[in-house]
Amino acid sequence: MLRAFLRTEAGSTSVLLVATVLALLWANSPWSETYEAFWHTPMGISFGDASFSLDLRHWVNDGLMSVFFFLIGLEVSYEVRLGQLRDRRLIAVPAVAAFGGMLVPAGVYLLLNFGGPGAGGWGVPIATDTAFVLGVLAVVGARCPDPLRAFLLTLAIVDDVLAIMIIALFYTASLSVPALLTAAVLLAAILTLRWLKIWRAPAYIVLGFALWVATLESGIHPTLVGIALGILVFVYAPTDHKLLLAGEAVQGFTSEPSAQAAREAARRVQRAVSVNERLQLRLHPWSSYVIVPVFALANAGVTLNGETLRAAATSPVAIGVALGLLVGKFVGIWLGTWLPLRLGWGVLPGNLVWGQLFGGAAVSGIGFTVALFIVDLAFDDAALHDQAKIGILAGSLLAAVLGWVIFRMAWDRGGVCAPPDAEPAEELPNTLTVPVGPGDHVRGPAKARVTIVEYGDFECPYCGRLHPILAEILRKNPDVRLVFRHFPLRTLHPHAASAAIVAEAAAARGTFWEMHDLLYDNQRFLTDADLERYAAQLDVEPWEEIPQRVARIAVDEESGRASGVRGTPTLFINGVRYEGGHDLASITRAVEQQRQSA
Template sequence: MQWKGLFHGFFHSEKSGGFILIACAIGSLIFANSGISESYIGFWNRSFNNHSYTHWINDGLMAIFFLLIGLELEREVYAGELSNFKQALFPVIAALGGVLVPALIYIAFNFGSPAQGGAGIPMATDIAFAIGVLSLLGSRVPVNLKIFITALAVIDDLLAILVIGVFYSAGIDWIYLGIATALFTGMLVMNRLKVYLLLPYLILGVCLWYCMLHSGVHATLAGVLTAFAIPFGDGGSNSISYKLQRFLHIPVAFIIVPLFALANTALYIAPGWMEGLGTDIGLGIITGLVVGKPVGIL
């Protein structure tokens, strides 16, 4: 079927993108710990319109990444592996476990200390790197497993965003959040009215992203919401959802994700960093991620 071939084709075409992702991450770590460390890290921290380059990549360009992943999942929900309710519920339950168990393990290591509030650290899965690693494995990983892991990673990320927004945010701007809700509702109404022009959804999607950015809630959420508001139609080659997916593949794989890898691995590794691994905070994070995440998912 066409939809299955599309999803398989997405991961196949992303294989080279996965190599670039890993190469960018390794190269960025090398530069960040070389003789040009200060200027290299400083570059990503430069401010543009009150935000660093890294912030614009994480909250701006990555919204487009989430738009693409959301469109992929929308296809699976309507006509693929997640079209059955029980199958769709499986990654949701797994994601809940994958968020709660790491947090509980972290709390167990840091219970009663001021560091207990950092329980949100081991919650999230880095979806860009997760999909990058999956793409490198190619056909050795079944397509349905890739779909499950992708859905799991997205839901896991959304749950982490929700937790951060509720417990760690400096403050929610309810006016912007209310406008964002109205915009998303408007897109859903357009969908119900069978508006099959892509431009109105993209315009409202950009406005939604702007409001989310200023609301205090992670702006990448706008990408996922926009994806599920765009009509799936019959899922064929004339579907606006299909056309947008095809258009976004190359820029996401070869521009956006590599930039994300470069910016987010520009990290200086200080001497004696291993000593921090033996602290309660370090053990809580490592055990939560390495042990808690897979145990919670299973």
């Protein structure tokens, strides 16, 4: 489910970006006056003398965005009951990081705006835009491991919940008691249907729409209804009984296929999955590819000319928003991560390293959807409204660039995958303790003048970056050979050990290097199902003789530890530990030096 969610959000980033660019082009075109005119077009429904009308922008911001927040409620409910948020030690760190990532940006903004006309906009830089963040991480690719994505997704969920609470508490102008009481009665009716286990979609749709209207009239922002209703939707793990019934129905259809048997099988299979998960599956594409891009089109348009840019460059509102997103988010998430780890409140998924966390903290400064949402609630003044939007665009762009630079710098400096405290205090050996022997995996001539021994991990992003570089060195230097030894970092990379086992299974069939290349070419997809697919391509039985495979991998690991290997990739060139950068030019120079000395 997590992988499906990530693919949907990351894939929608391009659509969201196109909508944002279109809004900016429209607002700065010769027809710019039509932008505001169009979104202020009234639209409503009437029944006799009764009528209900909003302009198009409010239908988007108050109506369609309620579906967006409904999905957030569904995700929160699922994660709390069945997902990552069940483990308090895993949720503690991203939850505190999310809190720090809201408190510090708000503080940075208020340092520049306290007591001024823009003070009410302190909530603008507090929220992270999940879709854009995951889109940037998709561009980063293998530099960002799955545990970091899981960490940032948990942080984003907590961030969204806190943002909704802030909108409800601080951005509600006035309250209508009769409408509020009506909303409470309607919510009680929905809870009663849930308690009575009456699952009739039309009843929930009618009551939900009425609750939305009552909440809108009460003065509380109706998006609060969306997240509340999402949390109320039932979520459960499939029971053995339901799975048995589903299996029997499918078997019945397979034995005697008919339309009635097909309908019964589909009904049984559907009932085995909770309503929460089914709704997420159906609504996520609509939210990601329609609702959020339409919201961006309706709200991202701001005039960008010499006058507005000069005003924004000196505006405490624009500067406060931009610095809140760029600096406040980074510092707040870093402090919010360091503090619970220091106090022992929780742990990180996969023992992430600080360089990865710094990159994740930087890209979390991309604030867009909720930030634009709060701008519309915080400012009535058109000039402050536009300055805040310019601050959002500038801060988000700079945060994306900063995150990309951090990931890139850590990558290009030849970093290794290892936990923050993995290096021991004592001096590590500088030479290869176990020489290359008949049992090693060797690529290249037996009598090569230069031998490169790599201790690697198939899921390590740095190893993946190094893979084509080593291949290029072998191609250009026929007197160089490469020896690969396994060093899977199990706590950091959950699929590394399984990938090593499959590689050893391929070695038994004489196709180790074919599998080696296949695994590195697809290192972001190393689940058991993926590994079985790669094994089938090479006619390999992946899970045969596992004890022997594990023992073979352990031999490599033991030799690595004896040689002072603590992270991956670690290289030895002609038996001497290589300490340079993991780029083509640096390794080529080291190879040439060893060739001359040999």
